[in-house]
Amino acid sequence: MKKLILIIAIAVFGLTEVNAQYEYKVITSVESIVPNGLGRSRIISANDTKDYKEFTTTQTEEDNTRNKSKRGEIRVKGYDETKLLNFYNLGGIRFQNIAANDAIITSKINTMIEEGWELAFVNTGVESEGGKGDGQGIFITRYFFRRSK
Incomplete structure (x- = not known):
């Protein structure tokens, strides 16, 4: 009997996951790694929101036309911008700034969770010139949230 209940529970849970529909939201943090706190x-x-289909074309050998949409149509003008501190100042790396950023990012994540979002996954990257006199760079993190529709 226990096996039958377990099989039914697994089947019901499995069907719920398969049929679940989600909406997604991406939040991005950009943290400057420019020396002297200039970033x-x-x-x-x-x-x-944007529909990517409006800005997508299919390229073929016969027809290599460009998408006629203007770049300005792609830009999003409605967004929230939360200030963070830079990793560096004149004295070098600032661990206090990193801790402050962590607190603000944690607050944002907790607010999203309170609003019914689930943190699905996170992706990070670094962009830096890396050449002589490297004066440019960012550390970017994308937080992917989802919630049931």
């Missing part, structure tokens, strides 16, 4: 660091959260 800008922010959390960006778009409020506007």
Whole structure:
């Protein structure tokens, strides 16, 4: 009897997961790794939505036309921008700034969770010139949230 209940529970749970529909939201943090504190660091959260299909074309050998949409149509003007501190200042790396950023990012994540979002996964990357006199760079993190529709 226990096996039958377990099999039914697994089947019901499995069907619920397969049929679950989600909406997704991406939040991006950009943290400056520019020396001397000259960069800008922010959390960006778009409020506007876009349909990627409006800006997509299919390229073939016979027809190599470009998408006629203007770049300005792609831009999102409705977004939230939360200030973060830069990793560096004149004295070098600032661990206090990193801790402050962690607290703000944690607050954002907790707010999203309170609003019914689930943190699905996170992706990070670093962009830096890396050449002589490297004066540019960012550390970017994308937080992917989802919630049931």
